[in-house]
Amino acid sequence: MFATAKEIVISARSLTKKYKDFVAVDGIDFEVRRGEAFGLLGPNGAGKSTTMKMIASVSQRTSGDLSILGKEPNTQGPEIRAHLGVVPQKDLLDRELKVWENLFTYGRYFGLSRKFLKDKVEELLEFAQLTEKRMSKADDLSGGMQRRLAIARGLVNEPEILMLDEPTTGLDPQARHILWDRLFRLKEQGVTLVITTHYMDEAEQLCDRLIVMDKGKIMAEGSPAELIKKYSSKEVLELRFGTDKNEAAAEQLKDLAERIEVLPDRILLYTQKGEDLLTQIVDAGLNPITSLVRRSSLEDVFLRLTGRSLVE
Amino acid sequence: MTDLKFSPGKAVDPQRAIRWGAFRVAEYRIRVLSKWLWSVVAFGLGNPILFLLSVGLGVGALVDANSGGQGLGGVSYLQFVAPALLASAAIQGVMDEVTFPTMDGFVWDKVFFAIGATSISPRQIADGVMLVALLRGLATTLMYLAILLLFGAIPLSSFAPLLLTSMLAGWGWAAIMMAITARLKEDDGFFAIISRFVIAPMFLFSGTFYPLEQMPIYLQPIGWVSPLWHATELGRTLSYGAAMELGMLLLHLGYLALLGLVGMSLTYPKFRERLNS
Amino acid sequence: MITQALVSQAVAIQERRSGKPGQAVYSGRSRTILERGFYAFKSSSWLIVISGFVEPVFYLLAFGFGIGQLIGDLEDGAGNLVSYAAFIAPALLATSAMNGAIYDATWNVFFKMHFGKVYQVMLQSSLGPLDVALGEISWALLRGLSYSLGFMAIVTPIGLVTNLWGLLAIPAATLIAFGFASIGMAITSYLKSFQQMNWITFFLLPMFLFSGTFFPVSVYPEWIQTIVQALPLWQGVELVRSLMLGIIHPGLLGHVLYFLVMIAGGLWFTTVRLKALFMR
Numbered sequence: 105m106f107a108t109a110k111e112i113v114i115s116a117r118s119l120t121k122k123y124k125d126f127v128a129v130d131g132i133d134f135e136v137r138r139g140e141a142f143g144l145l146g147p148n149g150a151g152k153s154t155t156m157k158m159i160a161s162v163s164q165r166t167s168g169d170l171s172i173l174g175k176e177p178n179t180q181g182p183e184i185r186a187h188l189g190v191v192p193q194k195d196l197l198d199r200e201l202k203v204w205e206n207l208f209t210y211g212r213y214f215g216l217s218r219k220f221l222k223d224k225v226e227e228l229l230e231f232a233q234l235t236e237k238r239m240s241k242a243d244d245l246s247g248g249m250q251r252r253l254a255i256a257r258g259l260v261n262e263p264e265i266l267m268l269d270e271p272t273t274g275l276d277p278q279a280r281h282i283l284w285d286r287l288f289r290l291k292e293q294g295v296t297l298v299i300t301t302h303y304m305d306e307a308e309q310l311c312d313r314l315i316v317m318d319k320g321k322i323m324a325e326g327s328p329a330e331l332i333k334k335y336s337s338k339e340v341l342e343l344r345f346g347t348d349k350n351e352a353a354a355e356q357l358k359d360l361a362e363r364i365e366v367l368p369d370r371i372l373l374y375t376q377k378g379e380d381l382l383t384q385i386v387d388a389g390l391n392p393i394t395s396l397v398r399r400s401s402l403e404d405v406f407l408r409l410t411g412r413s414l415v416e
Numbered sequence: 417m418t419d420l421k422f423s424p425g426k427a428v429d430p431q432r433a434i435r436w437g438a439f440r441v442a443e444y445r446i447r448v449l450s451k452w453l454w455s456v457v458a459f460g461l462g463n464p465i466l467f468l469l470s471v472g473l474g475v476g477a478l479v480d481a482n483s484g485g486q487g488l489g490g491v492s493y494l495q496f497v498a499p500a501l502l503a504s505a506a507i508q509g510v511m512d513e514v515t516f517p518t519m520d521g522f523v524w525d526k527v528f529f530a531i532g533a534t535s536i537s538p539r540q541i542a543d544g545v546m547l548v549a550l551l552r553g554l555a556t557t558l559m560y561l562a563i564l565l566l567f568g569a570i571p572l573s574s575f576a577p578l579l580l581t582s583m584l585a586g587w588g589w590a591a592i593m594m595a596i597t598a599r600l601k602e603d604d605g606f607f608a609i610i611s612r613f614v615i616a617p618m619f620l621f622s623g624t625f626y627p628l629e630q631m632p633i634y635l636q637p638i639g640w641v642s643p644l645w646h647a648t649e650l651g652r653t654l655s656y657g658a659a660m661e662l663g664m665l666l667l668h669l670g671y672l673a674l675l676g677l678v679g680m681s682l683t684y685p686k687f688r689e690r691l692n693s
Numbered sequence: 694m695i696t697q698a699l700v701s702q703a704v705a706i707q708e709r710r711s712g713k714p715g716q717a718v719y720s721g722r723s724r725t726i727l728e729r730g731f732y733a734f735k736s737s738s739w740l741i742v743i744s745g746f747v748e749p750v751f752y753l754l755a756f757g758f759g760i761g762q763l764i765g766d767l768e769d770g771a772g773n774l775v776s777y778a779a780f781i782a783p784a785l786l787a788t789s790a791m792n793g794a795i796y797d798a799t800w801n802v803f804f805k806m807h808f809g810k811v812y813q814v815m816l817q818s819s820l821g822p823l824d825v826a827l828g829e830i831s832w833a834l835l836r837g838l839s840y841s842l843g844f845m846a847i848v849t850p851i852g853l854v855t856n857l858w859g860l861l862a863i864p865a866a867t868l869i870a871f872g873f874a875s876i877g878m879a880i881t882s883y884l885k886s887f888q889q890m891n892w893i894t895f896f897l898l899p900m901f902l903f904s905g906t907f908f909p910v911s912v913y914p915e916w917i918q919t920i921v922q923a924l925p926l927w928q929g930v931e932l933v934r935s936l937m938l939g940i941i942h943p944g945l946l947g948h949v950l951y952f953l954v955m956i957a958g959g960l961w962f963t964t965v966r967l968k969a970l971f972m973r
Contacts (some may be wrong), residue, residue, distance in 0.1 A: 179716075182720045190817040200736070200811075431891070606869035
């Protein structure tokens with residue numbers, strides 16, 4: 105992508121957020137450029153959501169600098185929020201309102217005229233494939249529909265930056281793919297996306313560039329491909345020997361691979377050629393109960409960086 | 417994570433579980449109720465004190481000044497309203513403790529369906545809920561009676577009989593409300609309507625604050641059907657010996673008991689139907 | 694298709710407020726919160742909401758006409774005799790205003806705050822916390838006002854409003870509803886559980902019973918009178934009763950001032966709390 109040539113829309117320097125003694129975000133630096141899809145990847149409690157809230161100007165930083173479209177969130181909150189679309193993690197739809205009223209009233213919060221919103225709501229309902237559900241109560245929609253409505257709501261003010269907190273958590277695979285498709289279309293139209301996720305596949309699918317966060321700090325930064333190349337091998341061999349036997353097996357396997365990770369339920373062997381390694385292991389007389397060869401993912405990057413897995 | 421200790425099918429003694437089901441439900445209700453303990457006690461003590469001070473003594477001063485204590489069967493206004501306030505508190509106390517749990521059990525959190533999946537029967541669930549409601553009503557009524565004694569609003573000799581009639585009225589009405597609540601499919605503000613158009617008028621127009629006969633005859637049926645009026649009439653006789661024929665005494669008692677029996681017999685089948693289908 | 698103008702309308706609208714004082718907390722659009730209230734109201738069980746004014750009417754019937762027969766006439770503050778019904782009707786009007794406002798500003802606000810997360814979403818938009826506070830309090834005030842209008846519509850034809858000053862009871866009820874809505878929402882914003890919410894009921898019942906509603910506060914010893922007179926409902930009852938009975942004196946402005954302070958205080962605390970809860 106040629107994102108690097110574009111204007112910086114979000115810039116954070118030594119950004120820190122403390123709640124009493126707890127440091128949620130610990131002096132992080134990053135920049136987001138116009139039109140890119142920027143990801144914050146990390147486990148629960150890594151500080152992603154807090155970072156998102158500070159960008160969305162609904163949380164005041166403790167120290168450091170943060171600038172959104174050249175504006176200061178502490179004093180220009182409403183002005184910044186007029187530029188942003190926010191899709192919160194739990195949708196937070198207005199359950200007392202119908203589907204179209206959710207979009208309409210939210211648009212009114214921005215001061216948009218009824219005339220403008222009349223057309224806008226129709227356009228968004230179509231985009232979210234909810235035209236037929238316009239008169240339903242928001243509560244009666246399926247999970248995927250609720251998420252699409254939340255995204256449509258975030259778009260009502262034609263934002264330059266759309267912030268999505270865990271956009272596909274809790275959705276079935278089909279609903280996820282529909283959603284990713286909608287997000288791609290937005291990106292094609294020049295909307296900057298800021299996405300938090302703890303799903304590797306989602307980060308790999310959607311993000312041009314991402315930061316890996318853990319315990320309030322940035323562990324690594326780059327495109328998904330760059331990160332995998334830098335922190336992992338090409339392929340991974342996953343083996344299961346049974347709950348009590350993994351440790352003992354790992355002892356015998358440790359010199360065969362570039363790197364080895366022993367998880368409670370399985371062993372991961374990092375290698376360039378997974379099938380070859382498996383043959384070698386079986387020939388050596390070790391018989392795993394199950395085996396799987398796969399390509400390296402951001403999960404492996406995270407494991408390498410923190411020694412822990414993303415979804416715990 | 418440690419491994420589960422598991423001996424499939426051996427942990428539960430089915431006979432015992434079946435026999436004592438209602439008490440297990442009651443135990444669960446008490447656990448829930450214990451979170452509200454302060455409010456049960458505060459309302460239990462606060463409500464009588466507030467009403468006795470304001471209506472009994474405050475409004476009572478105006479009434480007594482006007483009638484010289486002659487207008488209400490020769491007793492002070494405080495003595496006149498005391499049995500009515502007592503019965504009203506008992507009815508309200510027991511009712512709250514069946515309607516909200518039943519709504520919670522079938523509609524809000526659907527707890528009854530989880531309980532129904534164990535060896536506890538639908539009837540035991542209803543009994544367990546009612547049992548705790550009566551306990552709560554008993555606590556409320558005892559506190560109320562103690563306060564009434566302190567105010568000198570009732571004689572000590574009427575303590576036990578008043579307790580019985582108030583509890584009878586509380587049970588009777590709660591049983592009816594339980595049968596109704598068990599039939600609700602959704603939370604569509606039914607309780608707001610009931611409390612506004614049934615409970616509040618019942619409280620105000622059952623001869624509570626002035627003799628029922630004082631109302632126009634076409635409004636008096638409100639009192640006749642209201643458990644509060646029957647309990648109040650009984651209470652006035654038991655407390656300060658208001659005149660009552662034996663026939664009327666039996667009618668009042670019989671009506672309250674009938675409410676309870678009809679209510680429960682309409683409650684059990686509905687519980688069974690909803691939990692077993 | 695989603696169109697992407699250079700500067701969206703929402704941004705242009707917000708930039709017009711740029712540089713104005715308080716721009717971080719107020720965008721001047723609390724009316725959009727009222728609109729939201731209207732849409733929610735339309736699809737709620739609005740019959741239940743509207744019928745809320747019947748309770749004080751029942752009290753008027755039972756106490757005013759029922760107990761009234763046992764009491765006869767009372768002396769009003771200016772030495773004239775008035776019927777017991779005419780004595781309590783103004784108090785019940787003030788109570789109607791209070792009930793309507795409080796119900797909305799406490800239970801409904803509590804649900805929107807903790808379960809519906811409505812305010813969190815509002816504050817994601819370019820609204821500020823003061824917009825939300827003012828909008829929600831105004832919505833609650835409308836409910837209080839509608840209850841008192843309903844009550845007025847019943848007591849006026851039966852002759853309990855005897856002079857033209859009585860018409861001022863409506864703006865007075867508005868003021869009372871505003872005050873209770875404002876303080877009610879402020880207090881609710883500090884409460885975290887249903888158990889705590891029950892404290893509100895626990896405070897309201899004695900206030901209803903002792904604020905000169907059903908009998909003059911002169912029956913109390915001096916020190917209890919002082920406490921009662923500090924309570925907002927007493928202030929409201931006095932104001933409405935004086936107006937409906939036509940006892941006009943400069944002291945009434947004191948009651949008005951009391952409610953103005955209550956409104957301002959409630960708004961201030963609500964705004965601060967919304968910020969602390971949803972913008973921390």
